[in-house]
Amino acid sequence: xxxxxxxxxxxxxxxxxxxxxxxxxxxxxxxxxxxxxxxxxxxxxxxxxxxxxxxxxxxxxxxxxxxxxxxxxxxxxxxxxxxxxxxxxxxxxxxxxxxxxxxxxxxxxxxxxxxxxxxxxxxxxxxxxxxxxxxxxxxxxxxxxxxxxxxxxxxxxxxxxxxxxxxxxxxx
Amino acid sequence: xxxxxxxxxxxxxxxxxxxxxxxxxxxxxxxxxxxxxxxxxxxxxxxxxxxxxxxxxxxxxxxxxxxxxxxxxxxxxxxxxxxxxxxxxxxxxxxxxxxxxxxxxxxxxxxxxxxxxxxxxxxxxxxxxxxxxxxxxxxxxxxxxxxxxxxxxxxxxxxxxxxxxxxxxxxxxxxxxxxxxxxxxxxxxxxxxxxxxxxxxxxxxxxxxxxxxxxxxxxxxxxxxxxxxxxxxxxxxxxxxxxxxxxxxxxxxxxxxxxxxxxxxxxxxxxxxxxxxxxxxxxxxxxxxxxxxxxxxxxxxxxxxxxxxxxxxxxxxxxxxxxxxxxxxxxxxxxxxxxxxxxxxxxxxxxxxxxxxxxxxxxxxxxxxxxxxxxxxxxxxxxxxxxxxxxxxxxxxxxxxxxxxxxxxxxxxxxxxxxxxxxxxxxxxxxxxxxxxxxxxxx
Numbered sequence: 001x002x003x004x005x006x007x008x009x010x011x012x013x014x015x016x017x018x019x020x021x022x023x024x025x026x027x028x029x030x031x032x033x034x035x036x037x038x039x040x041x042x043x044x045x046x047x048x049x050x051x052x053x054x055x056x057x058x059x060x061x062x063x064x065x066x067x068x069x070x071x072x073x074x075x076x077x078x079x080x081x082x083x084x085x086x087x088x089x090x091x092x093x094x095x096x097x098x099x100x101x102x103x104x105x106x107x108x109x110x111x112x113x114x115x116x117x118x119x120x121x122x123x124x125x126x127x128x129x130x131x132x133x134x135x136x137x138x139x140x141x142x143x144x145x146x147x148x149x150x151x152x153x154x155x156x157x158x159x160x161x162x163x164x165x166x167x168x169x170x171x172x
Numbered sequence: 173x174x175x176x177x178x179x180x181x182x183x184x185x186x187x188x189x190x191x192x193x194x195x196x197x198x199x200x201x202x203x204x205x206x207x208x209x210x211x212x213x214x215x216x217x218x219x220x221x222x223x224x225x226x227x228x229x230x231x232x233x234x235x236x237x238x239x240x241x242x243x244x245x246x247x248x249x250x251x252x253x254x255x256x257x258x259x260x261x262x263x264x265x266x267x268x269x270x271x272x273x274x275x276x277x278x279x280x281x282x283x284x285x286x287x288x289x290x291x292x293x294x295x296x297x298x299x300x301x302x303x304x305x306x307x308x309x310x311x312x313x314x315x316x317x318x319x320x321x322x323x324x325x326x327x328x329x330x331x332x333x334x335x336x337x338x339x340x341x342x343x344x345x346x347x348x349x350x351x352x353x354x355x356x357x358x359x360x361x362x363x364x365x366x367x368x369x370x371x372x373x374x375x376x377x378x379x380x381x382x383x384x385x386x387x388x389x390x391x392x393x394x395x396x397x398x399x400x401x402x403x404x405x406x407x408x409x410x411x412x413x414x415x416x417x418x419x420x421x422x423x424x425x426x427x428x429x430x431x432x433x434x435x436x437x438x439x440x441x442x443x444x445x446x447x448x449x450x451x452x453x454x455x456x457x458x459x460x461x462x463x464x465x466x467x468x469x470x471x472x473x474x475x476x477x478x479x480x481x482x483x484x485x486x487x488x489x490x491x492x493x494x495x496x497x498x499x500x501x502x503x504x505x506x507x508x509x510x511x512x513x514x515x516x517x518x519x520x521x522x523x524x525x526x527x528x529x530x531x532x533x534x535x536x537x538x539x540x541x542x543x544x545x546x547x548x549x550x551x552x553x554x555x556x557x558x559x560x561x562x563x564x565x566x567x568x569x570x571x572x573x574x575x576x577x578x579x580x581x582x583x584x585x586x587x588x589x590x591x592x593x594x595x596x597x598x599x600x601x602x603x604x605x606x607x608x609x610x611x612x613x614x615x
Contacts, residue, residue, distance in 0.1 A: 073495070075450070101406075108582065111519040111533050111561050112387060112607065113432040114489065114496055116401075116408070117445065117452040117473040120429055124450035143406060144429060144447065148385055153359040155558075155579045 054095045056170040063087040068126060070164040072107070075121040077129055085126060088168055089133035096136060102126050103167045104144040105151075107160035112146060119144030126166040198248050198340045207250040208339065211278035211303075212240045214254040215296070216262040221288035225321035228294070232286045233259075235296060238328035239282060239335070241372060242346040245588075246336060246571075247595030252278055265299060273303050280312075282335055286324075293318050298331035300338055313338045325374055326614065333613075343568030346371065349611045350564075350573065351389045351398050352586060354378060355604040359582035364606075366400060366413070371566075371610065373600035379413065389413075391611035392435045392459075398609075399423070399433040399442055410444050412459070424457055424464055432475045435459065436503075437483045443467070445475040454488055454505075467505035478522045478530075479503070480546070487511075487521040487530050487546070498532060500546060511548030520562055526569035529591065533561040533574075541574045543591060554593040562606065567613040573599060575606040 051057035060066060066088075068081040077085065092100065104123030106115040123142035131137050152159035198208045215232035225231060233254050240253030257276055260269075265283045273281050281301040289295055296319065300312040315334045317327040326347055333344030354367040366386050369376040380386050380402070389400035398413040410423045410430040423442060424430055433444040436456075443456045446464070452473045455464040468474040472492040479486055486503055489496050498512040498521045512518040516536020523530055523546070534542045539559040544551040554572065558579040563572045570591060577584040584606040586599035599608070 108559070108577070109535075109539075111476075111496075111535070111539075113445070113475045114473060114491075114519055116387075116429065116431050117447055117475055120447035120452065121450040121473070128449075143408065145385075145403075146387075148362065148364075148387070150360050150582075153582065155582070 054098050056172050059088075059091055059168075059170040063091050066168045066170070067165050069161060070122055070166070072160075072164065073110075073118065074164070075118070075125045077125060082129065085129050086133060089130050089135050092130060092135045092139055096139065098170060099139050099141070100171070101169045102130075102140060102142045103149075103169055104142065105149060105163055105165050105167070106147045107163040108147050108150065108155065109160060110147060115146035116144050119146045122164075122166045126168065207248055208280065209250045209252060209276075209278045210243060210280040210282065210335075210339075211252045211257050211273055211276050212236045212243070212254065212282045213257045214259040215284040215286050216260055216265065217286050217288075218262050219288070223288050223292075223294060223321040225294070225324045228286045228288050231294070231324055232284075235284065235286060235324065235328040235331070236282075238325055238372070238374075239332040242329060242332035243336065245372065245597065247590050247597075248336075248340060252276055265297065268301050268303075270303065273301075279303055280335075280339065282331070284331060289318070292320070294321055294324060294327065296324070296327035296331065298327075298334055300335050325370065329370070329372075342570050344613055345566040345568040345571065347614045348567050349391075349395065349614070350586075350599075350608050351379075351391055351611065352575075352601070352608040353386060353389065353606045354601065355584060355606055362582070366398070367601075367605075368398075368415070369601070371599075376602055379415075379418070388432060388607050390434045390609040393437055393439045393612055395611045395614065397435075397439075397459075399435060399444075401431045401433065410442070412442075421461075423459075423461060424455075426464075432477065434478055436479050437481050443477040443479065443486060445477070454486070456503075467501070468508070470508075474499075476520045480523050481525050481527045485523075485546070487523050489519050489521060496535070498530065498544075498548075511546070512544070512551075513548065514551055522563050522565060524565050524569040525567060529569070531563035531565060531572050533563065541572060541589065543572075552593065554589050554591070555587070555596060557587075560587070562608065564608050564610045566610050573608040573610055575608060577606070 051061055065084050068084055102123045104119030106118050127140050127142050150163040152162040214236045217228035217232055220229040236254045240251040243249035243251045265285050281303055284298045287295045296317045299314045302310045302312055317330050319327045329347035332346045337344050348371045350371055351368050354365045355362050357363040363382040364385050365378050365382040366380045366389050367378045385403040387401045389398050396415055401410050408429045410433040411420050412423055413420045429447045431445050433442050441456050442459050445452050446455055452475055454468045454474045454477045455466050457464040470492040474490045477486050477488040484503055485500055487500050490499050496517040496519045497510055498518045499508050499510050501508040519533040521530050521532045529543045531543050534540045539561050540553045541555040541560050541563050542553040557576040559577040560574055563574045571588050573588045575584045576587050583604050586605040586608050588599055589596040
């Protein structure tokens with residue numbers, strides 16, 4: 001019965017996250033239209049109990065974002081990115097048993113092979129920042145998807161801006 | 173698929189070489205001259221017989237259709253196929269009815285026959301005539317092919333290759349296959365499968381099931397293997413697929429991503445890239461596996477390596493200067509020289525099998541396919557779509573296949589273009605397609 005309650009609460013909090021997904025998160029770079037990036041959950045309500053500690057929902061709730069965005073062909077981290085990643089680092093350090101994968105992605109306006117390499121650069125850029133900020137390297141793995149897995153499907157600057165990203169994926 | 177059976181043999185004894193004389197020739201220097209009109213009537217059969225590929229009478233028409241399609245797609249011919257000219261009798265095959273053929277407007281004529289042999293094989297005869305050589309039509313070449321019925325299309329491609337080579341002076345390319353990435357599904361979650369087909373789109377089959385993303389397949393020089401990259405087990409790595417057995421194996425055991433593979437011209441090595449902590453360099457490894465040898469060390473992305481046909485050099489792209497440009501180095505990694513200096517970026521260089529040109533993707537505004545010499549001269553842009561990329565050469569170095577992605581939809585399709593920049597045409601595939609690799613001329 002306790003298990004069931006937990007699941008229900010988790011489901012409710014996921015709905016809360018999904019429900020505000022289109023809201024502009026304060027700490028993120030200028031908003032791409034139709035952002036699918038997860039955002040911080042709304043403040044307390046009847047179903048505001050915390051997600052399961054160490055879960056993806058918990059990560060999203062506490063860090064605010066699993067994603068940082070990059071300039072065209074870029075892999076440097078700006079101050080907004082490092083603010084997000086500093087929170088990610090704190091969460092990862094407090095959950096040392098959670099292994100995560102950092103996915104590097106690119107927009108469609110590059111050749112396939114170059115984008116695989118560029119996605120690897122982006123994922124490693126994030127990994128290096130997290131390690132420098134105290135996260136155990138053994139917690140982190142990287143993978144590049146190049147341009148093969150966009151989140152925004154338009155062929156326009158707003159979509160490309162969302163697709164040039166690195167996503168820290170906590171196991172569900 | 174049947175590996176390495178002796179599929180066909182030319183009937184050299186039966187079919188003597190024709191006498192040489194001043195004869196017609198197709199101008200191949202540019203796209204300005206009109207394609208040569210050539211008649212290709214349905215091929216008769218000496219005796220109608222049922223075979224595993226259908227009746228020989230029906231096959232004669234189908235063979236002529238395949239030849240017609242090949243020659244038309246080359247852009248150098250204006251074929252009058254079986255639908256446009258009358259069929260011929262078996263005894264006409266060696267003595268064409270000049271009065272009729274002159275009236276068609278054709279300059280050359282392909283006649284032939286399809287015969288069922290007692291041992292279950294087919295013989296396809298193929299004769300090329302110059303209609304206007306005085307005083308009578310002269311036979312320019314003749315060939316015969318013995319094939320198993322399921323390979324009847326290969327006999328047709330061989331006939332088309334013979335005619336094409338005789339009339340253009342270029343090497344053959346119709347009897348060849350293509351491996352590519354078949355794509356379907358929504359833009360943010362495309363299913364990608366390796367598929368093989370004849371260069372004209374026939375005999376299509378999938379060789380991976382779409383469970384994992386697969387990219388950049390490339391044929392081995394003898395067509396028996398395919399090297400490619402797969403995301404199997406979420407570990408993007410280079411694998412080799414054996415076309416005959418269907419088996420696959422990891423080529424290099426590596427903690428990091430391996431990608432962008434390509435065979436050396438002798439098939440002994442695979443040149444590929446490894447991304448280590450954000451830095452990508454080019455390596456080479458024996459096709460049998462073993463320890464990779466590092467060829468580039470620059471900080472930056474060095475990838476998309478392709479050997480010169482003699483194996484002595486490698487062309488590749490690097491962003492060491494700030495953006496993607498094309499470089500050439502010796503096969504051991506020494507003497508790395510930048511060769512692209514135009515405006516914009518240059519990517520995915522591929523050395524022509526003739527050695528005289530390098531095809532590439534040019535990025536600047538749009539994405540186009542272009543060519544330049546190995547010294548970097550003579551740059552010419554051949555295509556212009558929203559996004560054209562990933563060139564691959566035909567076995568004779570005359571035609572380039574590439575893929576074109578649509579704006580918005582993200583749907584990609586295969587296209588081909590003549591190296592003079594004319595005759596751009598779609599290559600038929602059952603679904604969408606990307607990353608074509610044109611295999612060698614079949615034996």
